[in-house]
Amino acid sequence: MNIDINKLVRKNIQSLTPYQSARRLGGKGDIWLNANEYPLAPHFNLQNSNLNRYPEPQPETVINQYASYAGVQPTQVLVSRGADEAIELLMRAFCEPYQDSIIYCPPTYGMYSVSAETLGVQARAVPAKSDWQLDLPAIEANMENVKLIYICSPNNPTGNLINPEDIKSVLKLAKNRALVVVDEAYIEFAAEHSVASWLKEYPHLVILRTLSKAFALAGLRCGFTLANEPVIQALSKVIAPYPLPSPVAEIAAQALTRDGLTTMKLHVVNINAQKTKFVYELRQLLCVEQVYSSFGNYVLVRFKADSNVFKQLWDKGIILRDQNKQPGLENCIRISIGTQAECDAVISALNSL
Structure with missing residues (x-):
């Protein structure tokens, strides 16, 4: 028996375009610089054994x-x-x-x-x-x-x-x-x-x-x-x-904790230093029209109109975040700040275009 479940869905949800998160967009990359994540995983110890109990509503x-x-x-x-x-x-x-x-x-x-x-x-x-x-x-x-x-x-x-x-x-x-x-x-x-x-x-x-x-x-x-x-x-x-x-x-x-906050501040120092170097190198590239100043862990880059950068780097396994559909951001790509090796790979790939 065929049932059209869509008829039961609220009308505003039927017409809704969901948020295209970095993971929803997929891709098969080796270098992921599309979600503004910190590039290295931290390490923590889990000791809680009371998983049979509900957690505090507000810990x-x-x-x-x-x-x-x-x-x-x-x-x-x-x-x-x-x-x-x-x-x-x-x-x-x-x-x-x-x-x-x-x-x-x-x-x-x-x-x-x-x-x-x-x-x-x-x-x-x-x-x-x-x-x-x-x-x-x-x-x-x-x-x-x-x-x-x-x-x-x-x-x-x-x-x-x-x-x-x-x-x-x-x-x-x-x-x-x-x-x-x-x-x-x-x-x-x-x-x-x-x-x-x-x-x-x-x-x-x-x-x-x-x-x-x-x-x-x-x-x-x-x-x-x-x-x-x-x-x-x-x-x-x-x-x-x-x-x-x-x-x-x-x-x-x-x-x-105090140690945790110290680690976070080191993350900020490292990312900001890496961002400064990355921005300088981006600005030397022929395919780049403009690199905008950023106070986040990412940079917005406007590429020359005919460069097709997003697709070409996607095909190379370097996943960035296309911003072309945002108002005023034609030919713009947002690039998360990765490790030194990841940023070098982006520069190398852009140099080869």
Whole structure:
């Protein structure tokens, strides 16, 4: 008996284009520089033997350690399955489906719009200006029924920091109207530019963090929301009962010790040094039109229009992240900073084109 299950799927999901994550795109490469991962695996010890018991809903040790690291109170921290879960939790807690909207500012991270469309929340794109800074008049003109404004800084995939005065302008505009969500997934690579200290002044500010990047724990799927207590309480109502598995909490706690934080800071030093060398070498290549400054663990490169770089390197087993479909990013590729050998392989492959 044939049954068309698609008829039962919600209409907005039927028409939804899912987020094309690095792993979803596949490929058969030897060098993977498409997901902004740290290139080397860290080592941790797992000792938890109580896997027959459910984990803590919000593991106290992890919460306290991250609060200390971020300079906030434990009551201002929520831990989730990556920052991606937090993006969606905010919509579930604050947006009425088919009534409210979010604002996001492409070119930027794709999950803001995908999460909104999944939940029946209008995703209102307000493109960034040509310098990838916020278009404040356009944001103001699109504020009707908006509950959440997502700002990524350092921005993925462009790598630039958002002008802090512009973020303050958005906070002023959104007062008593919406939450302003600053995604700081890459902030460890530019730690002095965090807005976490602003929480005291702005009750409607929310900050997203992760262990996936500088902490080299992308496979752990551990993220954090920093916000004032009323926001955390609202999110606590809609988060899954046990979002963080016990082994994940155990490793996260180790990563947030003094030694763990020292290791993370060494990761940042190493990646930033490797990035400086890599950018210099990219700028010498004939096929490169422009290499943009980056405050993340990746660089955005604009190649000459006829170079077909992405496909040619894909065929050589070097998997990068094509950004060609993002607004204003024609012929652009995002390249994660890998090991010395991986970066050398990219330069060698580009030289051979």
